[in-house]
Amino acid sequence: MYASGRIELPSSPALTVPDTSVILRDGRSYVFVLGKDMRVSQQVVEVGRRRGSALEILGGLPEQAQIVRSGGAFLNDGASVTLVNAEARVQ
Incomplete structure (x- = not known):
């Protein structure tokens, strides 16, 4: 005997980021957040x-944080970066 079904979960607003921005190191998930001094800080999320x-x-992660979308695996905490495209910011 087989049965099929469908479970619908309610939707809720959520903060999302591109999967390429999340780095896995030492069993934790990180993103690199851009500071006003154009340096990045590694943030546990x-x-x-x-x-x-x-x-x-x-x-x-604060909602208005600007993060590195890709290439974070090559960065270290405190690294200086240059914006390639202003539209690459998380909104």
């Missing part, structure tokens, strides 16, 4: 659900 190429951020 709590990751939730994935939808396509977006990851839900449950905690550890």
Whole structure:
């Protein structure tokens, strides 16, 4: 005997970031946050659900933070960066 079903979960607003911006190091998830001095700081984040190429951020990241979208694996805490495209900011 087989049964099929469908579970619908309510949608809720969530902070999401591109999956390429999240770096896994030492068993933790990080993003690099851009500071006013154009240096990045490594920030621990709590990751939730994935939808396509977006990851839900449950905690550890302010909504208005500017983050490195890709290439974070090659950065270190405090590294100086240059913006390539102003539209690459998380909104």
